[in-house]
Amino acid sequence: MKFLAITLIVHRPDPVTGAHKPTHERFREVLDNAVLAEELGFDGFGVGERHERPFLSSAPTVVLSHVAALTRRIRLFTAVTTLSLLDPVRAYEDYATLDHLSDGRLDLIIGKGNGTAQRELFQVTPEDQWDRNAESYEVFRRIWRQDRVTADTRFRPPLTDAEVWPRPYQRPVRVWHGSATSKESVELAARYGDPLFSANVTHPMGPYAELIRHYRERWEHYGHDPAGIAIGAGTAGICVAPTSQQALAAYRPVFEANLAFFKKAGLPVVFETLEDFAERSSALIGSPQQVIDKVHRYHEQFGHTVVHVHADASGLTDSQHRDSLELFQSAVAPVLRKDIPDPPFAWEPVLPAPPSAKEAVRV
Secondary structure, eight states: OEEEEEEOOBOSOOTTTOOOOOHHHHHHHHHHHHHHHHHHTOSEEEEOOOOSTTBOOSOHHHHHHHHHHHOSSSEEEESOEEGGGSOHHHHHHHHHHHHHHTTSOEEEEEEOOOOHHHHHHTTOOTTTHHHHHHHHHHHHHHHHHOSSEEEOOSSSOOEEEEOOSSOOSSSSOEEEEEESSOHHHHHHHHHHTOOEEEOOOSSOHHHHHHHHHHHHHHHHHTTOOGGGOOEEEOOSOEEEOSSHHHHHHHHHHHHHHHHHHHHHHTOOOSOOSHHHHHHHSSOEEEOHHHHHHHHHHHHHHHOOSEEEEESSOBTBOHHHHHHHHHHIIIIIHHHHHHHSOOOSSOOSOOOOOOOOHHHHHHO
């Protein structure tokens, strides 16, 4: 099993203390967390993409490029790249450049994105966002694989024998499809034989397990080998401590502050108590053995081989969060790496393909 640390770069007051860090300091914190993730042995670091409050993750390629310069081993993930909002040609240029700068450490998780404000910002309607996502992905993947592309597109100017530079480092880059509860993203992933990343953060296990079962059915419908399936899953929080009592005590102020925020904002509340949240959500709160047992319980339903945890303290103190991640890597991850297989593909950066004769001349 592989482990990612992911941030959406949420920028709102600390749920416990109420302190609101300056934007510059919040970005520095993200970079420090990426370096820490590599030092602790995480396999990947991810940055989300959002274009509305309270997020600072509108430019993930810029952030990940800085992370690439500060790290050497850890893979770099987007979580998610909102292709429904982006020009696929411009997105390709940014990500191909990032892949070169990171020596082939890039993975993409794509999705349509959420949020009314960012849809309005990019003039995307709820009715066309799925079509935009599918079209943008088709163009994006073709540019990554073909030297020249012709495409009769609806949502951007058509392409006619178009060349897009730079040509890729990884051939092709690996693309995951991020999904919460929508079958559209699952269908796209299964059609192209791509891995799936389940959000798995808001609800109990059931809806996510159902969607993953649907993904497996559609995967086989399109004639792909079941042995090639790769699934990742998110978690709703993390607080690993030597005992369950210590973990619950440390996380209780975070849960209660978040619960109060949800109720004040009129947002739906799924878990009314910390104990219910720790038991029925995907949050990894408890002793190392409790966390191991929970991941196994989810694996029995999902069959996933990659899991992400929060890179940010998210209300814990910095020392509590670091202690939690260190304990996770020392006492939890080694057991899960042994018990649960890795994804069915190479994780280390691939060697770039030699340039074509045309590219060699141009270079």
